[in-house]
Amino acid sequence: MRARLGLLYAKITCELREVTLRNKPQEMIALSPKATVPVLQLTSGQVIDESYDIIKWAITQNDPADWKSTISRSDELVMENDGSFKSALDRYKYSARFPDHPPEYYRAQGEAFLKKLDQILQHSPYLLGNSQTIADIAISPFIRQFAHVDGDWFFAAPYPHLQRWLQQFLDSDNFKTVMTKYAPWKPEDIIIYFPDLNQGRHSSLGAP
Secondary structure (H helix, E strand, O other), X not given: OHHHHHHHHHOOOEEEOOOEOOEOOHHHHHHOOOOOOOOEEOOOOOEEOOHHHHHHHHHHHOOOOOHHHHHHHHHHHHHHHHHHHHHHHHHHHOXXXXXXXXXXXXXXXXXXXXXXXXXXXXXXXXXXXXXXXXXXXXXXHHHHHHHHHOHHHHHHOOOHHHHHHHHHHHHOHHHHHHOOOOOOOOOOOOOEEEOOOOOXXXXXXXXX
């Protein structure tokens, strides 16, 4: 999702190939042997297979709101998001795979990051100030996943600023755009472009 958000922000059109992880196409594995999504192949042949790196690449091509100036501050938050918080999220979301503790245990581990973000958002509408930046689109999909495990709990928890921030993201046109569903790609399919712009720079994207 965040790779698509980055491409949408930068207005870079790519060839979209939706994949089912249970049935990964060989074309994707050939591009990126680690076989995880997303995978972005540039027209130069270069392959980028980390979503945050895809956003960073996208804003080197087109950066209407000067997100490049926020990268150093964003990196610290995204590192925590992609590290300890993502680990807690995976265990909370798939708690049946981690039976050593109940889901609430893993949820409590993730709450440390929720509290930190809520405190930040107490002072500004976005994570790095008064406007959306790379930090917001890089982190919001993961907070959405965390909230989705138990929405009743999340929206009743004492994180009003984080809840407002997340709801604003969920209500945004960009979120609705990246949530469009596509059928899994087959070589004989008609090419689908994302985002669907009249003009753009073309690459090949394995998945959101």
